[in-house]
Amino acid sequence: MSDMNQQMTTRYKNNFLKEIEQQAEMGDWVKMCMQCGVCSGSCPTNFHPGWAHPPQEIFMMIRAGKRDEVLDSQSMWMCTSCYNCYVRCPRKLPITHIMHGIAEYAYRLGRAPKGQPTLHLSKTFWNNCTKSGRTNEVQLTQTLYFKDGIVSGIKKALVMQDVAIGLVKAGRLNIMEALGGGHKCKGAKGIHAMLAKARELENQRKGRAA
């Protein structure tokens, strides 16, 4: 467990709802859920098999103070950002963002499940796109394949070979990007500076140690 986890446990004592309200993006909406379950029924990934805890349940668990079960859950990480729950919620809860917010918070606390693939993708994507200001699709793909080591990476690359070849043939996969070519922002330096500042401000606002 991280220091931040310890810090937040102490700060919020047993009030997990309050913790989520203040720490997770859009967390202050959790109390407004009326438990109808439309979100759970609208989620494309909540089927065969379903989430361990669909959104409706996660909201209930937060109110019931089940901190460990929520933060350690794989569930929120199954969100595809399709916004189906979001537009259907009769109470207008921004459920997609709440799921993201809880997942992000769990990650900050060091509570996200080990090796969570969507978390890995999220990290990789953000680092990739903020490095030069624009996404480098080839490097992104490579990083994703090789996250579990070279052997596993080559296997995955082989599985995906036909996909890649198809894209190269169609002119939609730029091999140059692998060699550090490709598109970049001229203001990459400024981007790095502003994002560092943004991170700092966000931590301040949420009372988190930087």
Added chain:
Amino acid sequence: MAKKEYAFYPGCSSQKGASASNYLVSVESMCKTLDIKMTEIPDWNCCAASISYAEAGNLPRHVLNARNFALAADNLPGQDIVATCAACWLGARESKERLEHSSVLLEDTNTALKEAGLNIKVIPEIKHMVEVLIEDLGYSELASHVKKPLAGMKIAGYVGCQTNRPFGIHGESFENPMYLDKLIETVGAEPTPYDQKVTCCGGALAFSEPEKAQAQIKDIIESAYDSGADMVVTPCPLCQANVEVYQGQINKRYGTKFNIPVLYYSQLMVVAYGGSAKDAGLNGQVIRARKLEDLAGK
């Protein structure tokens, strides 16, 4: 009619050599025909897409989008920002909405932007290319340029998620938006009754949870075949890529024989407007759209 001018936000996938480069090619030819002037926002950056939520957090994501707002407002004053990619459009609109809603967030954003020498005062309107077509131009204007109607072609209009939810196109329902069907009709083709119109393709989870995503993609393709479609058309680069490029893998996994072309609305329009296969970016298809190529070649 005065020439329409917009601040163009093509997005990472629509760059040369990237996964949606064919989208960009077709949009450029389409805009030429429709006399729309698109000026790229100088040095625009990535929107970070939805998937970066865990690493990015809240403020950094909005700051990243805010940089584009500032660049557009400074360099192309008075012009609406137009995105072709669903994720770029959604990310930008979301940031605009949040920044306009919260003075604290706006203040923090400007503090961060200062590090890049920028500042936002007014956030431009943010439109999807489709909104430019149907709201600023209108279906009849779009139809007036048709030279080669796509007669006899049956097309499943796959709207997907992020051009549809949570913002969507004005006046459309979330459950059954009609604009893509109307665009298909506008170019002289026949929209098929397609029940997976707004189903999620799995989005970024095609990478991290391929089994779940491919199960969804399978339903999307199957239903297109069931509706009698010759091809699928979509307004979103990720929908296009996910539905097109995984067909081989899905065939292996499920024993299906999928081989259906997946195109952008702009490609249909370019062909209908008399453009060549190259103008329409048809050479950028992993699964070739032979019917369209034949029509374009005539």
Added chain:
Amino acid sequence: MAEMKTAAYICKGCELGVRLDAAALVKVATKDGKMNLVREHDFLCSADGVAMIRNDIDNEAVNHVAICACSRRAKTEAFNFPTVAISRGNLREGVIWIRPDTDEARETTQEMAEDYVRMACAEVKAMKVPEGNPNTGTSKTLLVVGGGMSGMTAALESAKAGYKVVLIEKTGALGGMAAKLWRRIPNREPFKAPMDNGVADLVAQIDADANIKVYLNAVIAKTAGAPGRFKVDVAVESGPTVTEDIGAIIQATGFTPYDMAKLPNLGAGQANVVDQLGLESLARAANGGPIKRADGKEVKSVVFVQCAGQRDATKEHLEYCSGHCCATSVKQAMYFKDANPDVDTVVLYTDLRMPGNNEDFYRAAQNKGVIFSKGAVANVSASGNGCTVKFKDLILNEETSTDADLVVLATGMVPTTGPDLDQLNETNRLAEGGDATAKEQVVQMMSKSVLNLDYRQGPDVPQFKHGFNDSHFICFPYETRRTAIYAAGPVRRPMDIAQAQEDATGAAMKAIQAMENAGLGRAAHPRSGDLSFPTARLEGCTQCKRCTVECPFGAIDEDEKRFPLFNESRCRRCGTCMGACPVRVISFENYSVNTVGAQIKAVDIPDEFSEKPRVLILACENDAYPALDMAGMNRNAYDPFVRVIPVRCLGSVNTIWITDALNSGYDGVMLMGCKHGEQYQCHFVKGSELGRYRMSKIYDTLKGMNLEEDRLMDLEVAITDIETLPKKINDYAARIVEMGMSPFKGL
């Protein structure tokens, strides 16, 4: 009375003249109908047609009119001749609109029309012009029983409409249950916070209103008489009994909370468990500050247990939902949050029911931080300096528990309706048989009476479900089975203050209408305005008491000689007494055993080789007959061999009509009446039930006549059965063909 002069009018409008042979109809009215005067007209309901009839009445002394045109439900304003007896032959909705316009159908369609002409002529000759109830009362003072929110509202609304009101309250102050509340559930925008209970304002308005006379510490010793002329004895504590002349009564006697002592598993008897009313008194004591328990400890955590002893499937406790308790708990949770946002407030519910704008109230509570958990509470026990609530979390599907300083039980409403009449009658019967315990019970039960009605059928208004006062929630709320006595507020069904006030206003309007009708000698709902009333040929009466027992409205008492004594103002004119009478001595001037019997006899019955069966349909005028008319309007065709006679209620159907019909060669009889039982649709509440009970006895008669049971068909019909009813008629007609013709033809 002047000599009877009859006239029949055959209309040729609305295509009647095209589809039917009008000349033949004229001949039928003259020859078979034996009418003194027969006329045809191209457009009978036009000014010219109406003037023709008017002229015959004024100048030709016509006083019995058979109008053979459209349904009796159509053109009632045009064909309104109040001084003469009128019958209507339904040739349009009942004949040409339900028959196809084809060559094959022409003959049977014409035969149908001719029968309806014969029936209209026969009926009108058996009718008299109703003269109105001579035994009217003229009191226009309204009595309101109960001085709570419902009663005060009813009193004020009636006074505002210009009527005098007597308001009786058994305690020493107005306000009832609402006065015990610290705040009430909001009833206006923005529905976000509890509101002042509103009692003081209503009391001030009543004090200032010269039309309202208030009796405090008072009960009703006796209610005698009938609508428009009630004599009500008001017994005031330590004072003389006063008799008031009353026109109509509103019973707004409210409720008491379900006794929480019956809920030991939920913590009854524990110091830190209260019911909702108990919490109200803690809140009133706190006066807006932090709420303290009885022991003086400030409450830092509170759990609300919804449905405590309510919606109980085991039937040990209340089976029903009391409607207000969810919103009340939300309101009470706000008491805590508004005084101190740090108090933990948890509402445990299985279904949170927040109808209407209460949804906004619910949202406001969520915004204030009230936690709502879907959970079924198993047990509340004392622990430490508070309680432990064990419950099953229904979302997470697990047994769990939570601790609280205070637990509030949402117990339900028990209506204050007085004794249950069925139970009372049964106990009375035992008491009269000499049972000493039963005698005591009768005294005990009578002590709970609210109205002390001097009616043969018992001292209070009959109850319906779960002890609440009878009414039909859609078609006729506020109505009870005692004419001009209306129920309003939680005595009628469970409800909150806002609903009770709306209820009270509605009941006041109904009561005013009933008083006015009574004064004019007219019926109240549903035959509002009807001037006919039942009379009995007492010389033929066998004193069997069926009429007095069966009258759904307690209208008939017994005189000293044990003959039935009709209180016309209490009567709703359903005719249940007429249907019940085994010696057929009860009748109305315009509706009697004869008016229907004559129609049955008037129908031409072809011989058994004709392949033209005849089916008699006795259709309730409230639902079945309109449904048939609407089937006609929709051109939904049905069998041409049926002959329909509208009846006031299935309860008015005398078995003689059925046996006579079958004896005279009809091949089948269909009865069409409203649904009865718990979900009844009968406009006279019990009429269709009593009618059906009576009909069930006929099957023995059928057996005696060697007739198949299917010769009599009892059909439950709703007004919406426009599509299905023709199909059911056709199915029955097919069944008749299957059985073959009646052997009684031509006998």
